Amino acid sequence: MRKACVLGLVLFGSISFIARGDIIPTLSSVTGSSPNFTWNYSANVTVDETINTGDFFTIYDFGTIAPGSNTQPTGWTFSQALVGPTPSLVTPTDNASILNLTWTYTGAAPINGSAALGMFSVITSTDQLKAGQFTAEATRSGPNAGTKVDNIGAVSVPVPESSSLLPIIGVCVAAVLSRLVRRQHA
Secondary structure, three states: OHHHHHHHHHHHHHHHOOOOOOEEEEEEEEEEEOOEEEEEEEEEEOOOEEEOOOOEEEEOOOOOOOOOOOEOOOOEEEEEEOOOOOOOOOOOOOOOOOOEEEEEEOOOOOEEOOEEEEEEEEEEOOOOEEEEEEEEEEEEOHHHOOOEEEEEEEEEEEOOOHHHHHHHHHHHHHHHHHHHHHHHHO
């Protein structure tokens, strides 16, 4: 029994040290003043991963940005959509009424990990933040070179503007009014 326990601990320890490759965007700062706040994300690629043309990361449910306000390192292209794009092996929470931000690598030369990818920025009208999600897809290097690696994680995003909250507010107001009317008739 003791031998099985020791083997289990060794196996668990070995698995926890296996290198994993990911693209990881992180909110670096929110700068500016109302109505123009710049949201700056730094992104990194980890060990045993390469960024090839077509690899990308998406920040979900970011919301509205100032048109043309995106900036990114050379070799990256910005897009936004209400749904996705999402790597095939992960399942983020994605509200279809709030815009997502995606940066796709269009450069010719692969970026080998471990490496800083640079700063990715957009301008929005708020500096209020909440927890959101990101996903990414890159390419494995090393023994499994060429296979895709998908990852998902948490990242800070803006609190939705009031216009995207109107349906929720409307339902809440209707519920309160309904309750008041029932109390008056009771």
